[in-house]
Amino acid sequence: MRTWISFVFITIILLTVSSQAANIISIDSVISYTNTIGKVPINFTNDVSLSGVELTIWQSSPEVQIDSFSFSGGRLEYAALKGELIMGDTISIYAVPFGEEPLVAPGTGLLGHLYFSYSLDISTQVLTIDSVTVLIPPDVVYSTHFMEPSRSYFTPDFEKGYLDIQQGFGCCVNIRGNADNSPEQEPNVADIVYMVDYLFRGGPPPDCPMEADVDNLDGPGMNVADIVFLVDYLFRGGADPFPCTVEQQ
Ligand SMILES: [Ca+2]
Numbered sequence: 001m002r003t004w005i006s007f008v009f010i011t012i013i014l015l016t017v018s019s020q021a022a023n024i025i026s027i028d029s030v031i032s033y034t035n036t037i038g039k040v041p042i043n044f045t046n047d048v049s050l051s052g053v054e055l056t057i058w059q060s061s062p063e064v065q066i067d068s069f070s071f072s073g074g075r076l077e078y079a080a081l082k083g084e085l086i087m088g089d090t091i092s093i094y095a096v097p098f099g100e101e102p103l104v105a106p107g108t109g110l111l112g113h114l115y116f117s118y119s120l121d122i123s124t125q126v127l128t129i130d131s132v133t134v135l136i137p138p139d140v141v142y143s144t145h146f147m148e149p150s151r152s153y154f155t156p157d158f159e160k161g162y163l164d165i166q167q168g169f170g171c172c173v174n175i176r177g178n179a180d181n182s183p184e185q186e187p188n189v190a191d192i193v194y195m196v197d198y199l200f201r202g203g204p205p206p207d208c209p210m211e212a213d214v215d216n217l218d219g220p221g222m223n224v225a226d227i228v229f230l231v232d233y234l235f236r237g238g239a240d241p242f243p244c245t246v247e248q249q
């Protein structure tokens, strides 16, 4: 009897899970830092062919701005007719294959990435990203729908997400080592040259002292040990530079 009840219970759970997974848009929950931007993946699953996707979501923090949405690398990147409309704390995203473009075949994967911006001195916080319906009188509605080729549409399941903004430290971004403050952030040989110039040839100091303190020792300044550490990392398979999220020693 107990086995039979367990079987029914598990079957109900499996049916529930599979029906939830059939048509769903889900917002990932990710961590970002006060000294970086926020980048949140949005995924969707559809079990029927779609002729369009519309998603309207809202974020909860007055200190955070929705910066943009990118379809790059996503399942609807190919659609020519797509875009986003930002309305304060809300964004509506749409993609509609048209002309000779194929419909969105059943499947699962990335819709795109939502980008958030905020000031360096933002307080640490967790913001909610949830679906919303926006009515603009007299007759415009932004909502969340999957469109079918028959021109009918339906509301998929939705899974909200969170952006957890944690404390970063100062000017440093990602891992340390970008001593010359170049836009690509990843350390390379130009940063070694910059550090050598500074220490031994009267060159300018790093804009961000933490970027040059790659070994997180004897900071906040830098010394030759930081250069050796970065050379080891780039050319000898050495350890990664310390992340910017570890407070300087
Ligand atoms: Ca650099």
Ligand SMILES: [Ca+2]
Pocket (backbone or CB within 6 Å): 212, 213, 214, 215, 216, 217, 218, 219, 221, 222, 223, 225, 226
């Ligand atoms: Ca150091």
